[in-house]
Amino acid sequence: MEHAAAPEALPLALARVHHEMAVGERLDLTVTDDWNHARLARVLAGAGFEVVSNRRTSEGDRRRVRATRLRTLPDTVGPRMRTLVVGLNPSLYSADRGVGFARPGNRFWPAALASGLMTRDRDNFHALRVDRVGMTDLVKRATARADELSDDEYRDGATRVALLVEWLRPRAVCFVGLSGYRVAVDRRAVAGWQDPAFGGRPAYVMPNPSGLNAHATPAILAEHLRVLQRGPRG
Numbered sequence: 001m002e003h004a005a006a007p008e009a010l011p012l013a014l015a016r017v018h019h020e021m022a023v024g025e026r027l028d029l030t031v032t033d034d035w036n037h038a039r040l041a042r043v044l045a046g047a048g049f050e051v052v053s054n055r056r057t058s059e060g061d062r063r064r065v066r067a068t069r070l071r072t073l074p075d076t077v078g079p080r081m082r083t084l085v086v087g088l089n090p091s092l093y094s095a096d097r098g099v100g101f102a103r104p105g106n107r108f109w110p111a112a113l114a115s116g117l118m119t120r121d122r123d124n125f126h127a128l129r130v131d132r133v134g135m136t137d138l139v140k141r142a143t144a145r146a147d148e149l150s151d152d153e154y155r156d157g158a159t160r161v162a163l164l165v166e167w168l169r170p171r172a173v174c175f176v177g178l179s180g181y182r183v184a185v186d187r188r189a190v191a192g193w194q195d196p197a198f199g200g201r202p203a204y205v206m207p208n209p210s211g212l213n214a215h216a217t218p219a220i221l222a223e224h225l226r227v228l229q230r231g232p233r234g
Contacts, residue, residue, distance in 0.1 A: 165199025
């Protein structure tokens with residue numbers, strides 16, 4: 001794969017490639033050498049790849065990267081997002097189906113459709129292209145349950161997502177899961193708009209839509225997403 005388009009287009013291009021590859025398959029990527037090395041590494045991590053090698057070509061104007069496709073979800077992000085949705089981490093179920101919050105008992109997509117945030121069920125590519133809603137996760141490692149993650153994984157993930165937000169500057173950031181946000185960012189946080197902002201952009205935290213969280217009904221979650229769309233000054 002060779003990428004010579006705008007840097008902001010690379011995450012989505014990699015997400016499409018990730019979607020077509022099998023776990024463990026190798027990616028060969030060539031980009032221009034003006035890519036910031038650290039940013040390229042973060043983009044590949046967000047796209048669900050583990051870098052094996054990263055070298056300049058003999059000509060010196062290109063960089064060749066070899067990476068392995070992991071069992072996770074890729075970021076679906078790009079410029080001009082009105083919202084970036086940040087989950088805790090992909091479940092194994094979601095990773096294998098290629099879309100976040102995929103399990104039938106999860107209430108995120110019903111709430112997103114009811115609120116008008118999304119216009120097509122369980123299609124993150126459509127969400128970015130049509131609804132201008134991007135999706136990522138605090139932690140890229142897929143697990144059966146979120147409580148398998150360490151506090152350090154959450155905090156490291158928050159650093160990656162903050163840099164992603166600073167780079168792409170969505171209109172707002174929505175964290176889906178109060179517990180993860182408390183570990184990663186602010187242990188005193190409550191659901192709603194946050195102060196200070198996250199990565200320089202307004203940040204909203206909503207309850208976890210997992211079927212294990214019985215208190216968060218689809219109606220409650222949909223109302224959180226309506227408040228999000230009204231903006232921090234409502």
